[in-house]
Amino acid sequence: MLSNIGIPGLILILIITLIIFGPKKLPEIGSAFGKTLSEFKRTTNDIMNDEDESTDPKKG
Numbered sequence: 001m002l003s004n005i006g007i008p009g010l011i012l013i014l015i016i017t018l019i020i021f022g023p024k025k026l027p028e029i030g031s032a033f034g035k036t037l038s039e040f041k042r043t044t045n046d047i048m049n050d051e052d053e054s055t056d057p058k059k060g
Contacts (some may be wrong), residue, residue: 005013014027 017026017029
């Protein structure tokens with residue numbers, strides 16, 4: 001889905017975002033998005049690690 005956007009699509013999204021939120025809010029939105037993305041990655045890695053531990057016999 002996102003691979004079909006391309007550079008013109010990203011520029012259009014940026015312009016629309018600037019119009020809606022204004023330039024002062026963009027850093028806050030970017031920071032919140034970055035935190036959300038990093039939390040999602042961390043949670044996904046935790047779930048994958050828990051799944052690996054439950055399927056593999058414990059070494060000891």
